Amino acid sequence: MLARDVMTTGVSVVGLSSSSADVARVLLASRVSAVAVVDGDGAPIGVVSEWDLVGQRTGDRIAKRDQWLSQLAEGQPLAAEYLQSVDPVNRSAAEIMHRPLIAVPEAAPIAEVARLITEHRVKRVFVTRDDRLVGVVSRSDLVRAYFAATVPSAPPPRVPSERTSSIAPPARAAALPPAPNPSASEVAERASAHEFALLVAAAEDTERAQRAAAERQAGETRRALVSALQQKTLSEAAWQSAIEGARRAAKLGLREFLLIRFPSELCSDRGRAINAMDPSWPETLIGEAADVFERWQKDLKPQGFGLTAQILDFPNGFPGDAGLTLRWGS
Numbered sequence: 244m245l246a247r248d249v250m251t252t253g254v255s256v257v258g259l260s261s262s263s264a265d266v267a268r269v270l271l272a273s274r275v276s277a278v279a280v281v282d283g284d285g286a287p288i289g290v291v292s293e294w295d296l297v298g299q300r301t302g303d304r305i306a307k308r309d310q311w312l313s314q315l316a317e318g319q320p321l322a323a324e325y326l327q328s329v330d331p332v333n334r335s336a337a338e339i340m341h342r343p344l345i346a347v348p349e350a351a352p353i354a355e356v357a358r359l360i361t362e363h364r365v366k367r368v369f370v371t372r373d374d375r376l377v378g379v380v381s382r383s384d385l386v387r388a389y390f391a392a393t394v395p396s397a398p399p400p401r402v403p404s405e406r407t408s409s410i411a412p413p414a415r416a417a418a419l420p421p422a423p424n425p426s427a428s429e430v431a432e433r434a435s436a437h438e439f440a441l442l443v444a445a446a447e448d449t450e451r452a453q454r455a456a457a458e459r460q461a462g463e464t465r466r467a468l469v470s471a472l473q474q475k476t477l478s479e480a481a482w483q484s485a486i487e488g489a490r491r492a493a494k495l496g497l498r499e500f501l502l503i504r505f506p507s508e509l510c511s512d513r514g515r516a517i518n519a520m521d522p523s524w525p526e527t528l529i530g531e532a533a534d535v536f537e538r539w540q541k542d543l544k545p546q547g548f549g550l551t552a553q554i555l556d557f558p559n560g561f562p563g564d565a566g567l568t569l570r571w572g573s
Contacts, residue, residue: 246356247349249388250370250378256281257291259337266291266336279369279376280340287369287376289340296339346371349378353388356380361444382444469508477534485535489569499570502539505532507554507562514562517552524552535567543569 255273257266257280269278270293277292345359346369356368360382370378489500507514509529516524525536539550549570556563 244353244388245349246347246351246353246368246370246380247378249353249384250349250380251384252378254279254369254376254379256287256376257336258283259288259335261336263296263334263336263339266339267296270296277367279344279379280336281376285375287344287346287371289336289342290344290369291336291340295341344369346376347380348372353380353385357385360385366448382448386444466508469506473509473530475531477531477538482535482538485569489571493571498572499568502550502567502569503532503535504555504564504566505530507565510565514554514565517565518554518562532565532567539567539569547571 255269255275255278257269257278259280259282261269261280266278270276276294277290279287280289280291281287345363345365347356347359349370349372351370359368360366367379367381369376370380485500485502489502492500507517509532510517510524510527511529512527514527515521516527525533528536536550539548544550551568551570553566553568554562554564555566
């Protein structure tokens with residue numbers, strides 16, 4: 244089986260002079276993680292991936308990929324987290340691409356494609372015809388081809404595959420007729436370390452895709468929570484309940500009580516001032532958290548109560564939830 248038999252056609256590309264914003268638009272529109280860079284004659288010379296645009300901190304990159312790419316594509320101001328990990332200059336594809344691009348002629352055996360993918364540790368190999376880009380073979384393409392050739396009676400594993408268009412599915416080579424069931428000795432002869440490495444890579448891709456989906460869902464849930472909390476105000480009943488909780492804590496011999504736990508996004512600086520113990524942190528509070536601080540300042544501070552703020556957790560290395568803690572005694 245050859246590269247042209249399993250490749251995906253209609254590959255997304257950008258030119259040498261394309262800006263990073265242009266690259267972000269193509270990544271978003273095509274729903275792929277990398278695009279080829281071609282010269283004026285259509286010859287592939289390099290590749291730009293989403294990692295080149297949004298950094299390599301895995302959890303944070305996955306959770307915020309679409310948000311940051313969208314901002315970059317539309318020329319909007321970028322988040323400080325982005326600016327800390329990525330050069331904010333809108334450079335050209337020629338400046339940020341990786342080269343050489345790993346490519347094979349369309350008549351290359353898929354065993355050679357598998358070798359290149361495993362040896363270079365890449366997710367895809369591009370396919371050329373007369374030095375022009377005509378397709379791409381991903382790890383998932385090879386895994387499906389491997390299973391179709393060796394275990395035709397079993398369905399291929401579900402592995403993530405990138406689409407090349409957000410409008411229509413990619414054109415693929417015509418399906419091959421089913422092969423006869425091979426004998427055990429034939430399967431053993433066909434086996435290679437490269438093929439086994441691809442199976443491992445497919446399992447890793449599936450796990451990453453599932454983890455990314457879970458993190459995206461968690462991110463959407465958190466954004467919805469933050470949006471709701473921004474509009475929430477502290478009710479009298481909630482304040483009295485907090486005071487009663489503090490009273491019960493004192494009866495147990497404790498000298499502090501967590502009045503409120505809230506997402507650090509309810510701070511205008513996402514909790515940086517709190518984390519740095521900057522005295523200006525009260526000015527960053529939003530919504531109910533700001534109401535709690537004002538209520539403490541008005542009702543409890545004159546009575547000798549103290550109030551401290553701290554970041555309570557750090558998912559993926561970034562401030563997560565923050566808390567305002569009421570303190571009393573020495």
